[in-house]
Amino acid sequence: MNCRNIVKELSNYLDEALDSTLKASIEKHLEHCEDCKVVVDTTKQTIQIYCNSEPAPLPEETRLRLRDALKKRLRGVRV
Amino acid sequence: MSAPKINPVEPPAHTLPSQVVKDDEPVLVAAAKAGDITAFETLVGRYERKIFRLAQNITQNREDAEDSMQEAFLKAYEHLGEFQGNSRFYTWLVRIAVNQALMKLRKRRPNQVSLDEEIDTGEDLMTREIEDWGPSPEDRYEQTELSTILNTTISELDPSFRVVFQLRDIEELSTEETAEALGLSVPAVKSRLLRARLKLRQKLNRYFRRSENS
Numbered sequence: 001m002n003c004r005n006i007v008k009e010l011s012n013y014l015d016e017a018l019d020s021t022l023k024a025s026i027e028k029h030l031e032h033c034e035d036c037k038v039v040v041d042t043t044k045q046t047i048q049i050y051c052n053s054e055p056a057p058l059p060e061e062t063r064l065r066l067r068d069a070l071k072k073r074l075r076g077v078r079v
Numbered sequence: 080m081s082a083p084k085i086n087p088v089e090p091p092a093h094t095l096p097s098q099v100v101k102d103d104e105p106v107l108v109a110a111a112k113a114g115d116i117t118a119f120e121t122l123v124g125r126y127e128r129k130i131f132r133l134a135q136n137i138t139q140n141r142e143d144a145e146d147s148m149q150e151a152f153l154k155a156y157e158h159l160g161e162f163q164g165n166s167r168f169y170t171w172l173v174r175i176a177v178n179q180a181l182m183k184l185r186k187r188r189p190n191q192v193s194l195d196e197e198i199d200t201g202e203d204l205m206t207r208e209i210e211d212w213g214p215s216p217e218d219r220y221e222q223t224e225l226s227t228i229l230n231t232t233i234s235e236l237d238p239s240f241r242v243v244f245q246l247r248d249i250e251e252l253s254t255e256e257t258a259e260a261l262g263l264s265v266p267a268v269k270s271r272l273l274r275a276r277l278k279l280r281q282k283l284n285r286y287f288r289r290s291e292n293s
Contacts (some may be wrong), residue, residue: 011273035209039280042212042287046280047248049216053229055128062145066127069149074116074156 001029006036014044108168112159119159123152126169129250130176136245137180139234140187147183151176173250174260177242181261184238208281213289220286232282236275243268244275 006029012018013026030037058066110118130151134144155172162171216225233241246257247268258268 007277008273011269011276014276038209038211042284043276043280045212045216045287046276046283049225049283050229050233050244050249050279051251052217053226053249054222055132056226058127058131062131062141062148063127065145066123066149066152070120070123070152070156073153074119 001025003036010043104168119156133176134180136233137242138184143183147179150179170256177260208284210288212287216287228286232279236278240271240275243271247272
């Protein structure tokens with residue numbers, strides 16, 4: 001296992017989609033390669049920070065136009 | 080790639096946990112299918128922010144995002160009878176919204192958007208900007224400032240990477256669901272996802288690296 005292979009398998013490793021042998025081989029490499037460890041850790045943080053991010057509230061005018069469109073189509077209300 | 084269309088065949092049941100799906104979703108969906116408009120409006124209220132963000136991230140245009148969101152909810156209502164409940168309603172809704180947003184994007188930039196073109200992922204996986212981030216970005220930045228950083232950074236990605244990252248890592252679709260929604264092969268989704276993750280990591284490094292905090 002070398003640094004290039006670590007990058008190639010990075011997604012599979014983070015998604016826990018590797019067999020135990022390959023996973024162990026990667027973790028053994030990470031024990032002594034600080035650069036790869038940083039790449040793995042910061043990529044993991046990248047995914048987590050986006051996954052955890054809450055969407056902003058809808059702009060009020062956007063929300064109102066959505067409500068109007070739904071009323072018109074679903075309830076047959078003229079808006 | 081031809082224009083996507085709503086596929087009445089549902090994707091396989093999604094097995095990943097998701098924070099967005101509430102326990103009462105099947106009840107609301109069943110009520111909406113039975114004609115309860117209020118139940119459908121409750122579902123809209125629950126997912127409108129996420130669907131708007133999804134459309135905004137794909138189209139990079141607020142007007143197109145708003146249109147895509149509206150059309151997605153209306154189409155979902157019209158086709159609700161075709162939803163069999165074998166997958167999450169939210170996953171089904173996301174697929175409809177992705178189709179709407181991609182159609183908008185292609186209409187606006189017909190020569191720039193091709194999700195299925197071959198992308199060489201073999202050699203250009205060099206990792207640069209190798210530096211520890213230090214304290215958690217969530218602790219270091221105000222919510223608004225962090226949102227701006229995340230939105231700016233993801234908008235800099237090529238659309239073919241951005242949409243894959245959006246579906247896999249933000250909307251938490253499986254690789255197979257993402258592939259089906261985008262008309263891509265599973266290996267193509269995996270290669271784009273890896274590239275997207277590495278590019279985002281590298282771009283975020285300029286904000287989050289430890290030296291920025293000292």
